[in-house]
Amino acid sequence: MRKWRKIAGPVLATVLAVSLAACGGGGKNGSNGTDTASNSSSNSNPASGDTGSASASESGKENITITFQNIYPDPTDPKYQMLRKIVGQYESDHPNIKIELDSLNTDQQKLKLKTQAASKEVPDITVVNPSAQMKPFVDAGLFAPLNEMVEKNGLKGTFQEGILDYYTFDGNLYALPDGNNIAIVYYNKQLFEKAGVKVPTTFEEMVEVVKQLKAKKIQPMAIGEKDTWTGSFLFMNVLLRTNGGPGFLKDVLGGKKTFEDPAFTEAVDAFQNLVQAGAFQEGATSFDYNAGENLFKTGKAAMYFMGSWATGGIETSSVNGNIGVFKFPTVSGKGNPDEFMLAPGSAFAVSKDSKHLQETLDFLNYYMLNYPKEAFAVKGAVGVAQKVDGDFKAAGYSDMAMEVLNLFKGVKGGDLAFDNTMNPGTAQIHLSSIQNLFVTKVPAADVAKEHQKAFEDNKE
């Protein structure tokens, strides 16, 4: 008995050790639990397929789970329901296919995808941002080309012209966007009336309007500059004007221009004029995106520069009915107001290593074909990347939404946001450099030098 115990002790302990160590190893590598969970569930597919094969001889199909990472975690967002509706429909049409949703908010999803990419465990369908932001993933060979899939069922024809270019690398299309937006200025008609100002047609007038609103103790503009891209987006629109047209960053990338070009320094000066006139709320750099937008949505600020995706949120706020929109004006007579800051939206990409590549592609094809129709039904069709059939007015879209849709019709090209054009290293320095302009006055030449140095340091 005693001897038995003597042996059993260590043996038991070793078993414990091994089983625990196995847990430890798994936790270390996956670094987020759901990741390994989803992985093990997809690993179990063949197994469940095997057990199903007895019954599969009747249906002839194996059971399949497709992981669908998405950025609609908020049940109050109409797109949340819409996504589940399309998925539910597909699942009932294909009883052997299960779509597992991995819904995260934007920032979480970005981080998770980066962690997953590092260990090459990308979900079957994931979300990426256009151009420079998705390039590292494409370069790492993580995504499957969608060239053939997009031709099926005429899916390609539903997309707006040129939009897919932002997701195409070396002739291969790697992602399908769900949105396409432009940057516009929303303004509160009531507050404009109160201050007796008119919609500005030039940037100089805009600065003047800011001063007049300020004199009437009305907060001229709202911005959530803690998130840094917000200010950059506005700055880039000024640059789009002072450069007399799109393509400044492309010229820098191509070596035709430097950041010390007059177009850039002029943009910095103009932007600082706006800041120095007191356009933005005090402490703007500690307001995050939502807090900034809320100032406008609660009628505490007269103007709001943002992508047209904000339309839906403003429609459901208390200022609805009082809001108009205008194009970003010319800066010292330069630029064309019909050129916009373009924001091709986040897009769905398919993992190259997906265990069920064909089924995943088929599902995404179905999803994108149905997306415009369903988005239209939940009033989320302003700024969809595909052509939408239907009478917006009759469907009950607001006047503001109609105005925004009209602006879309007049778009004559434009530029992408800075971080969609430059690599992440340069982009981060740019973002904090612009954020700095909100709190300190900096000579334009210094800003230009900082940018040029960042660009050269981060060249690949």
Place this chain on the structure above:
Amino acid sequence: MNVLKVSKWTIAAFVLPALLLYACLVFVPIIVSLYSGLLDWNGIGTSKFVGLGNFTKLFFSDPVFWPSVRRTLVLALLSMGIQIPFALFVAILINRYIKRPNFLVSSYFLPVILSVVIIGQLWKTIYNPSAMGGMLNQILEGLQLQGWTRAWLTDPKVATYALYFVALWQYLGYHVLIQFTGIRNIPSEIYEAAKLDGAEGFKADYHITFPMIIPIFKISVVLAFIGSLQSFDLVMVMTAGGPAHATDVISTHMYHMSFLSLKYGYGSAIAAFLVVFCLLATLVINLMFNRIEKRYS
């Protein structure tokens, strides 16, 4: 020594699981991140070995790194030099003058159990400009001190100090609790004996309380120091390192580099620096306290 009457192998076998778990979760990641610190890697694609390249860049040509180290250190020093002595002072007062101290100590402790995100949002509203309902600025205006009002979190000159204050405020109760408990454990006979010898009040504290709670004090100091070095969440919630890196600390700089600039290797180099720094600091603090303890024992 073999009190348990089991073989050494059994002991080893029972220690093994925890040891393996600890090694996997603590040492392996540290070593992996030390190694990643030697790579030029964006965290996604292929990596390139660059030796100490990241570190030379970090130490000699990163304009954000040293200021962020300085801010982290200032926070640690403030925490050790102001927060903990103040906590000790509060603990002594509570212990001496309050009959039923539990409620008071719990109240001091309350901010510690609140989520940092809540604390951050709370103080953000307090620091807001008065037009947005910022309490601090409104009070200052009410006291006719308009000249003192500031955009607390967005003026690069004061933003860091505004952050320091919140960090110190939040964990004050933690240290009060630790030291209060330490003081409670000092037998009252010692004080009574001292009273007979004519030592009362702060004199007794100087000769009795302080030497007796040095081990507890040490725990407080080490916790405060490490906590300050790793401060991340509060900064992320309140300013995210902005405006323009004016409030960046080591860990937020690391986050920006690894995940936003996609320089995973470079971020790992910062992480490695932080680990080594923490270890060294703990070592120094321990040595310091050993000397102090020797003097009093």
